[in-house]
Amino acid sequence: MVLVFLGLIILAISLTIRRPAPGSPFGQFGRIGRFVGFGLIVLGLLSACFVQISPGTVGVQTLFGKVQPGILTEGLNLVNPLVEVIHFDIRTQNYTMSGVHDESQRMGDDAIRVLSSDGLEVVIDLTALFRVVPEKAPDILRTIGQGYRDVIVRPLVRTKIRDYAAYYDAVSLYSTKRDEFQQRLSDAIEKDFKERGLILEQVLIRNINLPPSVKAAIEAKINAEQEAQKMKFILDKERQEAERKRVEAQGIADYQRILTASLTDKLLQYEQIKVQRELAASPNAKIVIMGSGKTAPILINQ
Numbered sequence: 094m095v096l097v098f099l100g101l102i103i104l105a106i107s108l109t110i111r112r113p114a115p116g117s118p119f120g121q122f123g124r125i126g127r128f129v130g131f132g133l134i135v136l137g138l139l140s141a142c143f144v145q146i147s148p149g150t151v152g153v154q155t156l157f158g159k160v161q162p163g164i165l166t167e168g169l170n171l172v173n174p175l176v177e178v179i180h181f182d183i184r185t186q187n188y189t190m191s192g193v194h195d196e197s198q199r200m201g202d203d204a205i206r207v208l209s210s211d212g213l214e215v216v217i218d219l220t221a222l223f224r225v226v227p228e229k230a231p232d233i234l235r236t237i238g239q240g241y242r243d244v245i246v247r248p249l250v251r252t253k254i255r256d257y258a259a260y261y262d263a264v265s266l267y268s269t270k271r272d273e274f275q276q277r278l279s280d281a282i283e284k285d286f287k288e289r290g291l292i293l294e295q296v297l298i299r300n301i302n303l304p305p306s307v308k309a310a311i312e313a314k315i316n317a318e319q320e321a322q323k324m325k326f327i328l329d330k331e332r333q334e335a336e337r338k339r340v341e342a343q344g345i346a347d348y349q350r351i352l353t354a355s356l357t358d359k360l361l362q363y364e365q366i367k368v369q370r371e372l373a374a375s376p377n378a379k380i381v382i383m384g385s386g387k388t389a390p391i392l393i394n395q
Contacts, residue, residue, distance in 0.1 A: 098350065108270075120300060121373055130202075137268050139213050141172075141174035141175075142171055142172060142173075142174050143169055143170070143171060143172070144165060144169070144170050144172050144178045145168070145169050145170075146165050146166060146167045146168060146170060146178075146180070146193060147167060148167050148182070148316055149167070149183060149184040150167065150180045150181060150182055150183060150184075151164040151165060151166060151167075151180070151183055151227045151230050151286050152164060152165030152166075152170065152178040152179065152180055152181075153165075153177060153178070153179045153180075153181060153230050153231050153234050154172060154173075154176040154177070154178055154179075155177045156173065156175060156176045157175075157315045160231050161176065161231070162229070162231060164181075164227055164228065164230055164231065165178065166227075168319055171233075179234060179239065181225055181227075181230040181233070181234070182225065183224055183225050183226075183227045183230070184224060185222055185223070185225075186222070186223055186224060186225075186242070187220055187221065187222050187296060188220070188221045188223070188242055188247060188250070189203075189218075189219070189220040189221075189299075190203045190204060190205055190219050190220075190247070190248045190251070191203060191204055191218040191219075191220075191299065191300075192204035192216060192218060192300075192302075193218070204216045204217060204218050204374065205217045205218075205219060205251055205254050205255070205301075207254060207255045207258035207259070208255075208258070208259060208394070209258060209259070209261055209262050209263040210259055210261055210262045211262040211263055212262060213262075213263040213303070213304055213307060214303070214304065215258065215263050215266055215267075215301060215303060216301070216302040217254060217258070217298060217300070217301055217302075218299040218300040218301075219250065219254060219296065219297065219298055219299060220296075220297040220299060221246060221250050221282065221293065221295075221296055221297075222293070222294040222295045222296075222297070223246065223286060223291050223292060223293050223294060224291070224292050224294065225241075225290065225291060226290050226291065229290030229291075230290070233289070233290045233350055237289065241291070245286075245289050245291065246286075246291070249282065249285055249286070250296075253278055253281050253282050253285070256281075257274060257277055257281065258274070258277050261274055263304075263307055264301050264303075264307070264311060266301055267303050267308075267311060268311070271298065271301065274298075275296060275298050278296055278298075279295070279296040280291065282296060282374075295374060319391070346370075350389075
């Protein structure tokens with residue numbers, strides 16, 4: 094609309110000097126000014142009739158302060174030249190509240206301090222991932238405005254996390270109930286976001302800080318449990334080793350018992366003959382001395 098206003102100014106000036114004095118140079122300027130002003134007005138109106146919407150955004154039209162129904166999607170859109178188009182980001186956005194200086198949306202310590210069911214102060218860092226429902230952008234502009242992050246997202250998330258943290262003790266929040274707490278919190282925030290034209294994608298609990306004394310007690314308990322698990326593992330291993338040795342000894346005893354029961358005089362004499370044959374096949378000279386018995390000593394020289 095800048096071209097339209099500029100054209101109107103030039104046209105107004107040219108009309109004021111429409112009838113200059115005879116021989117005045119302003120006569121020619123007046124004629125040219127009228128053409129230029131009219132051309133700028135036409136060009137400005139034509140350009141104002143087209144609005145380009147970038148990818149990942151939608152446009153909401155307002156005419157003299159009144160929000161118009163419907164939205165403008167990405168690309169080139171034909172609109173009333175008198176409307177104002179306000180762009181809404183419909184991509185995934187994040188809002189972080191953290192105690193780290195340069196991580197949160199606000200400078201300084203922006204972590205959420207809550208009281209657990211046992212009366213201890215717990216400090217929580219959290220990130221909420223959300224996006225705007227495209228069709229709800231006109232309603233958001235009408236009822237909330239473009240500052241919905243500070244009007245809705247921030248206070249609602251901080252309130253819900255304080256409400257639900259009161260159901261858990263500090264140790265449970267830090268360890269066993271963390272996932273359950275995150276899921277309950279996500280369900281509650283998602284419901285309230287939906288009523289206001291926002292979609293909650295995920296709630297990420299980044300960190301939970303406990304008072305130093307409680308944290309030290311938890312770490313000591315965890316270390317004790319780990320030592321107990323280690324000792325249990327060692328005892329189980331020793332039991333398994335003892336069982337292995339018992340089974341091995343039983344096997345050896347069974348072998349010896351079976352072998353002793355199967356050894357007879359004839360079997361021993363047969364094994365003796367086999368050994369003598371193997372010795373006789375050897376190329377070296379040898380002397381075989383047998384014990385006293387039914388078989389006389391044998392001397393083999395080769």
